[in-house]
Amino acid sequence: MATNIVWHQHKVGKTERSAQKQQRPLVIWLTGLSGSGKSTIANLLEQKLGAADKHTYLLDGDNIRHGLCGDLGFSDKDRVENIRRISEVAKLFVDAGLIVITAFISPFRADRDFCRHLLADGEFVEVFVDTPLAVCEERDPKGLYQKARAGDIKDFTGIDSAYEAPQNPEIHLDYQAGQSAEQSAEQLIAKLKEKGFLA
Numbered sequence: 001m002a003t004n005i006v007w008h009q010h011k012v013g014k015t016e017r018s019a020q021k022q023q024r025p026l027v028i029w030l031t032g033l034s035g036s037g038k039s040t041i042a043n044l045l046e047q048k049l050g051a052a053d054k055h056t057y058l059l060d061g062d063n064i065r066h067g068l069c070g071d072l073g074f075s076d077k078d079r080v081e082n083i084r085r086i087s088e089v090a091k092l093f094v095d096a097g098l099i100v101i102t103a104f105i106s107p108f109r110a111d112r113d114f115c116r117h118l119l120a121d122g123e124f125v126e127v128f129v130d131t132p133l134a135v136c137e138e139r140d141p142k143g144l145y146q147k148a149r150a151g152d153i154k155d156f157t158g159i160d161s162a163y164e165a166p167q168n169p170e171i172h173l174d175y176q177a178g179q180s181a182e183q184s185a186e187q188l189i190a191k192l193k194e195k196g197f198l199a
């Protein structure tokens with residue numbers, strides 16, 4: 001707990017930093033099962049926003065777990081702490097004026113809402129990458145479902161660990177058979193624009 005600590009109000013704030021970048025800072029929070037397409041879509045989205053002169057930062061589950069969250073595993077408690085840390089980092093990057101893209105399973109509603117409530121109204125865009133478990137398992141890009149089914153990995157999301165689907169996400173990316181990742185990323189950009197999150 002922060003006791004005997006006083007918040008410093010700096011002269012240069014979020015308003016100045018985002019004005020300098022000529023953009024509205026945001027968190028675009030992708031959530032979905034392992035293999036649903038979060039990392040692939042997030043990467044394409046970041047490339048497309050960069051090409052449109054936006055200033056972005058992508059926080060991706062696998063990468064963050066090598067450093068900032070390298071001490072955490074996949075128990076419910078560790079996942080809560082993982083998302084808490086990511087949320088605080090995302091808030092700092094929003095304060096820096098950036099468009100933050102996150103790609104974490106983030107299986108628990110309360111934790112996604114924690115990030116939403118850290119930010120100002122309209123700064124948190126929850127994107128549900130709604131790919132059915134059977135499709136994720138069929139894709140199995142890292143062979144993890146096979147290991148989880150064989151009992152070699154415990155607490156695997158969708159198998160023996162819960163995934164709480166968003167009830168009212170700002171954007172719902174419904175799985176469509178045969179749709180490419182490129183098409184999904186384009187669909188996401190179109191929805192971000194349609195809903196007024198991107199100029």
Ligand SMILES: Nc1ncnc2c1ncn2[C@@H]1O[C@H](COP(=O)(O)OS(=O)(=O)O)[C@@H](OP(=O)(O)O)[C@H]1O
Nearest residue numbers: 034035061074079082104105106107154155156157
């Ligand atoms: N037990 C278990 N359950 C789920 N996922 C597992 C597990 N063990 C390892 N992995 C790999 O870790 C990636 C998920 O990390 P996240 O930080 O996104 O998870 S969480 O948000 O804290 O639930 C996840 O990456 P993605 O496939 O990109 O989602 C997996 O590659």
Ligand SMILES: Nc1ncnc2c1ncn2[C@@H]1O[C@H](COP(=O)(O)OP(=O)(O)O)[C@@H](O)[C@H]1O
Nearest residue numbers: 033034035036037038039040141179180181184
């Ligand atoms: N429409 C799509 N959107 C995203 N990924 C797709 C799509 N169609 C096929 N894929 C493939 O599915 C896999 C998704 O893996 P990944 O992006 O690592 O998912 P996650 O980050 O959610 O675990 C990749 O191999 C990707 O090429």
